[in-house]
Amino acid sequence: MEAQLINPNFEDGLWGWTSPCGDQAELSTDVPTHGGAYSLRIRARNTTSTPCVMVEDPDAPLLPDIFAYQPLPMAVAGDVVTLTVTARMEVAVPDQWGYGIRGDFIAILSDSSLTALPGGQHGFPAQTTWNSGTGSFTVPPLPAGAVLGVALSGHMFGLGEGYALFDNVMTSITGSGAALNARVWLGGPYVPAQNLMRDDLRAGGYLPSSDPFPLNPLPDVLPPGALSATGPNAIVDWLRIELRHTIPGVGWLIRVNGSLQRDGDIVALDGVSPLSFPVKAGNYLLVVRYRNHLSIMTQQAVSISTASPLVDLRSTATALHTLPAPNTDLPAKVVGNQQFMWPGNVAYDLEVAYAGLGNDRDPILGAVGGSVPTNTITGYQETDVNLDGVVKYTGSDNDRDIILQTVGSSVPTTVRHVQVP
Known part of the structure; x- marks a missing residue:
């Protein structure tokens, strides 16, 4: 089944992704076909780079340290996770030894405690044009308190300079849904x-x-x-x-x-x-x-x-x-x-208000015409708070009174706030 990453296409900036190396991971408008408006651009580390964070790696001396990662907390030991990315290399200074693009499965205890997992390193097509690649990994038992994560990185094998670009990062986990x-x-x-x-x-x-x-x-x-x-x-x-x-x-x-x-x-x-x-x-x-x-x-x-x-x-x-x-x-x-659930959030924001700026009562009056509050309209309307198919500002079964009841009729200036962060 799909294990949806947060912001897999980077259309919401870097939200959902963590980059220990700060501004070395950024957005780019260089995108593949059907790639939306943005991709992720990561500086490819070369042999002279100073690591900004050390990552324990049992398979290699050092995981390329300029990367972005995201947890997959729903994955547990024994699951098979498949990672698919679309990526390309942007070469600024050619490297005679070549370059690579990687996707790594890591164990995350905290932002300062990351461990690459044995067999979790996957190389993707390191070309200067956009290409897609896929790698699968069976999750081993993780350290106590750790969750699985996916890390993206690029590297130069010598003294070259460049960037790895990523887009359309998708994961799936075998399971029954x-x-x-x-x-x-x-x-x-x-x-x-x-x-x-x-x-x-x-x-x-x-x-x-x-x-x-x-x-x-x-x-x-x-x-x-x-x-x-x-x-x-x-x-x-x-x-x-x-x-x-x-x-x-x-x-x-x-x-x-x-x-x-x-x-x-x-x-x-x-x-x-x-x-x-x-x-x-x-x-x-x-x-x-x-x-x-x-x-x-x-x-x-x-x-x-x-x-x-x-x-x-x-x-x-x-x-x-x-x-x-x-x-x-x-x-x-x-x-x-x-x-x-509290009714009356006509403005579809974070609160229900009967009075004051941006209140939820006035849109009901506006919907029925404003000048004649006894008017009504029918249909599928945001201002139909009781969902009877009729928007009413006054009279029996009107929608305005429900808002007053939500905020507390004794103090109509009270505002009811949503409690979802």
Whole structure:
């Protein structure tokens, strides 16, 4: 299964990658076909270079020290990891002995404790034009506390000078994959008398066939028959699910779209199947995002496998992450022993506000026309907080009051902050 690296194409700068040698790793606009806008450019070390960090290497005197690396914490002993890169050499001063481009599997204890693994060194085509190469590696038992990592480097065998360029860095891990078994409540469309969420958007024919998320949409479409179910398994709307590493500061691993059923089940876009991830089974932090509710994240890593235990985000027994002071807030609305994602994030930012600059109330008034607050509009709208297919600023079942309830009706100037870092 794919083990998605963070920022494998370097379109988000060097985010996700660590370079112990600082500015010796940089972005370049020299890219291969289908390589996007940027590639990674690393100075190729020659025999006169002074190492900026020592890497223990059982197979060679020294791992080329000017490199970028990234952990693969989901890989464990016995896994077969395949690394594919597109690379080329940029030669500034020719080297009579030649040059090389490498991808190394390393054990990472910390940024100052890196160990090259026996048999983990792979040479890639060292040519001045872009070429792709692949290498596979069986993960050995790692030192206590260490995780597997992938390191990229270039080197000159003599006194030459140049750079190694990398793009489209992909990894895969043999394994059975992972599927999510989780449930969640959205606070906006929840109907207490039914203990279900409403599916008015589906029933009204308003649900879009492609990804509706306003930021970073994914190239997904609903398959035929995805909205045919009725009753508790009827589809409420699209949902964005994110898995994160448990290593502090590493960030998200993969994002996928799923569908949300009325009873809270998170399923695949076909509306029925378990939501699967192209990652190896393991323990991950789980993030749930919805287009006009505040996102939530589990406090502890949850098990994702082919037979995942239920993660019931509807229950207060499932702890949710909170940010440290001064940004600490309730991560979800709590009623009895149930919890609900906070509704009203119409602006799709990091907070719900009823008053003040950038509040979430005014867009509802603007959507219905502004001058006549009793107007309504129908359809698939960000301002439809209760998901009934109708945007209302005033009157019964209006969307404005839900925002006031989220921030706390007694103090309307209160702001509710998302608790996902």
